[in-house]
Amino acid sequence: MLILTCPCCGIAADETELSPGGQAHITRAGPGADDAAFEGYLFLRTNPRGVHFERWRHSMGCGKWFHVARCTVTLEVFATYTAQTAAPPRQVVDEIIARRPDWQWESN
Amino acid sequence: MSDPVTPLKGARYDGFCQITEIGPRGMIALRGDLVALAGTLRAVAGLDMPCQRQVTAAGGNACAWMSPDEVLLMLPRPEVEGALAQLAAALQNLHHLAADVSDARALLRITGPLAREVLAKLTPADVSPAGLPVGELRRTRLAQVPAALRVIAEGEVEVICFRSVAQYVFDLLSMAARPGGEVTLFRA
Incomplete structure (x- = not known):
């Protein structure tokens, strides 16, 4: 069971109070993108073994969206942070690197 | 204007805690x-x-x-x-x-020294005195529906839920408060 702390209301909510929103920080292709790039934006998702960024909504609580950085292997949660950002904030990236020295941020 | 009508017309259940519909508010x-x-x-x-x-x-x-x-x-x-x-x-x-x-909302009150226990059977939220202090409003879920919980005083909890699920929430709370179902983990 995942327990994520909502950055909007400060509640440590378990996953049954939340709704998953899939992979985070996806860059929209276009306008004018070719079909392959747009297909990638719409359908192609990473499935990493390790650090993963996700969107979650605190649907049975304050109703706000937020971002989560977590490990898909250990279910360790590195950080939860605001939804109003296109890339993980510096301190989140530093926190992950401190615990996973081999990892580095790649936008997609 | 018409008189306001609460969804459960003041329903009440007496178990090891009392479940009462309150309002209108x-x-x-x-x-x-x-x-x-x-x-x-x-x-x-x-x-x-x-x-x-x-x-x-x-x-x-x-x-x-x-x-x-x-x-x-x-x-x-x-x-x-x-x-x-x-x-x-x-x-x-x-x-x-x-x-x-x-x-659009229904209001229910749980009264009795084991009121926190009735909630603990239905919500994933931490309803211990440390996790849900008196006076705080905790939005969470009760079984399958969203609800807001507010401990007014030890032994008195107010539940706010959507009107459309008032009967469901009342039935849930009543079932959780049935005599013989006491766990006595949180005694006020």
Whole structure:
């Protein structure tokens, strides 16, 4: 069971109070993108073994969206942070690197 | 205007805790920049803007923090119309939403020393005295539906849920409060 702390209301909510929103920080292709790039934006998702960024909504609580950085292997949660950002904030990236020295941020 | 009718018409269940439907109560959902709304809230309802998850109360009115841009203003039912008019007048230059949600919500009260236990059977939230202190409003779920829990005092809990699921929530709470189902983990 995942327990994520909502950055909007400060509640440590378990996953049954939340709704998953899939992979985070996806860059929209276009306008004018070719079909392959747009297909990638719409359908192609990473499935990493390790650090993963996700969107979650605190649907049975304050109703706000937020971002989560977590490990898909250990279910360790590195950080939860605001939804109003296109890339993980510096301190989140530093926190992950401190615990996973081999990892580095790649936008997609 | 017609008299307000509560969804369960004041239903009551007596188990190891009492489950009672309360209300009607006036409720106004107020959304916008909470810092900018604070002065108006004080002028209209005589209440301070609550901090995160807190409830402020004074003279029969109460204001509960719902999310970073929403509070629930609770006041006697006959005063809703006047308060909405005052809010509209005071906030005409500020982007906001003030909506009467009195008929969209149901209110239930759980009374008894094991009131926290009734909740603990139905919600994933930490309802221990440390996890849900007296006076805080915790939005969570009860079984399959969203609800807001507020411990008014030890042994007295108020539940706010949507009107459409009032019977479901009442049945859930009644089932959880059936005599013989005491776990006595949280005794007030």
